[in-house]
Amino acid sequence: MSQSTLLNYTHSKPLIQTVPYFHALDDDALRDVAQEMVERRYQIGELIFMEGEPDAGLHLVAEGHCKVYRLSEGGREHVLATLGPGDSCNEVPVVDGGPNPANFAALEDSTVWIISAEALQRLRRKHPALNDMIIKNLAMRCRQLVKRVYNLSFLSVTGRLAAFLLERSDEHSALSRRTWTQDEIAAHLGTVREMVARAFKELNAAGLIVVDRHRIEIVDREGLAKLV
Amino acid sequence: MSQSTLLNYTHSKPLIQTVPYFHALDDDALRDVAQEMVERRYQIGELIFMEGEPDAGLHLVAEGHCKVYRLSEGGREHVLATLGPGDSCNEVPVVDGGPNPANFAALEDSTVWIISAEALQRLRRKHPALNDMIIKNLAMRCRQLVKRVYNLSFLSVTGRLAAFLLERSDEHSALSRRTWTQDEIAAHLGTVREMVARAFKELNAAGLIVVDRHRIEIVDREGLAKLV
DNA sequence: GGCCCCATGAGACAAAAGTCACATACACTT
């Protein structure tokens, strides 16, 4: 288990104000928030909290990357989101008191800030601007989820891969972040590795992408967009 | 197009306070909300608003039933939710300013109350209790959507039908609300009518349900639960 | 260089889902 350290203001403030999540907060609010935050470090692969367990608090990724995911009976994994610095998760149980809706684990050695539901409750009362942030964030998550339902229900694996590639590529170019394995992509698309391999082959054969030794280059954005 | 009528306080108050959505509001807030609500009536089958269009405002179903749904290229329909009296939808664009995430249409002749984003913005500032309601509602929607992603990605059609039946049946008994056609159920499960027919046959053969002339009786709740 | 691990490519097969076609049953109208 990771040890927890209470942050003091001077520690966290420089970092905290870089988080888009807290952009709308004034210094006063920022200081109060920082005082309620607990910092924890997790090693690569480590489980941060589990679905079904009582509310683990609001989590903010400070460093590293983590994944939000669910597991099937058969042990298959569906990754709902990959979070990087500045991204948050688990606001749902924090505001409705229910259990965590998904698992959360570190993909790399990561630093995470945690605010308990009770602390957030207090902070919200004192700084109503926090309400807006929570609302914005929940709305964003809803949009993501609606899109995912659409993809799962209407698109083939190839179509979902096309959407995946378009989403995480800056104009014309290759994939950002570290390289993704086909297994990881499969977990994002709700399928298995072999299907991802076939879908890559298909997009390649159709001339929409070029796979140059593990570097994926998008050749035809419009063509990909037609598949989603 | 339906005509719109501005509600006055005496009209809407008796109705408005029955809506769970507004339970936490005091009389003062309730009156303000009522004054911003516009009532519209829609006929069976009528489209209320469309996905992709600019924010249509917060919608509250007062009478009748409506569906929130998306359509595929091929014209297949996926129903995200069926709403009855007291249920709300479209808070996402209202709070983030984006387009409507889905279509909304009347399943029966229905009465709907609408609050524009601007009005809600004003109301939220004046009555912070509204923030809590919006947050609770968005959180609930997130949970529903996460569950749906899980079902789509991990469960067979039979499993999804089992989950569907369990969700909308009170203890031991038959389906509530009006009767569902297999087409409607298919649209909820993200599949086609024929698959629903086969899934019913399978659950029937397994002794988990009994289909008695369009009335579906759940015989073995635990058995169904094992499929989800 | 040689070795090993892990990611990928790929074929054969099985299972699930979707499509098409048509028969049947039922509810409501006339």
Next chain:
DNA sequence: AAGTGTATGTGACTTTTGTCTCATGGGGCC
């Protein structure tokens, strides 16, 4: 009572997805 339109039951077939298995290949480590 007959007729019509819609909902349902069902079989044959295609397509898509998933499983299993093994070959290939590159990167890092000794």
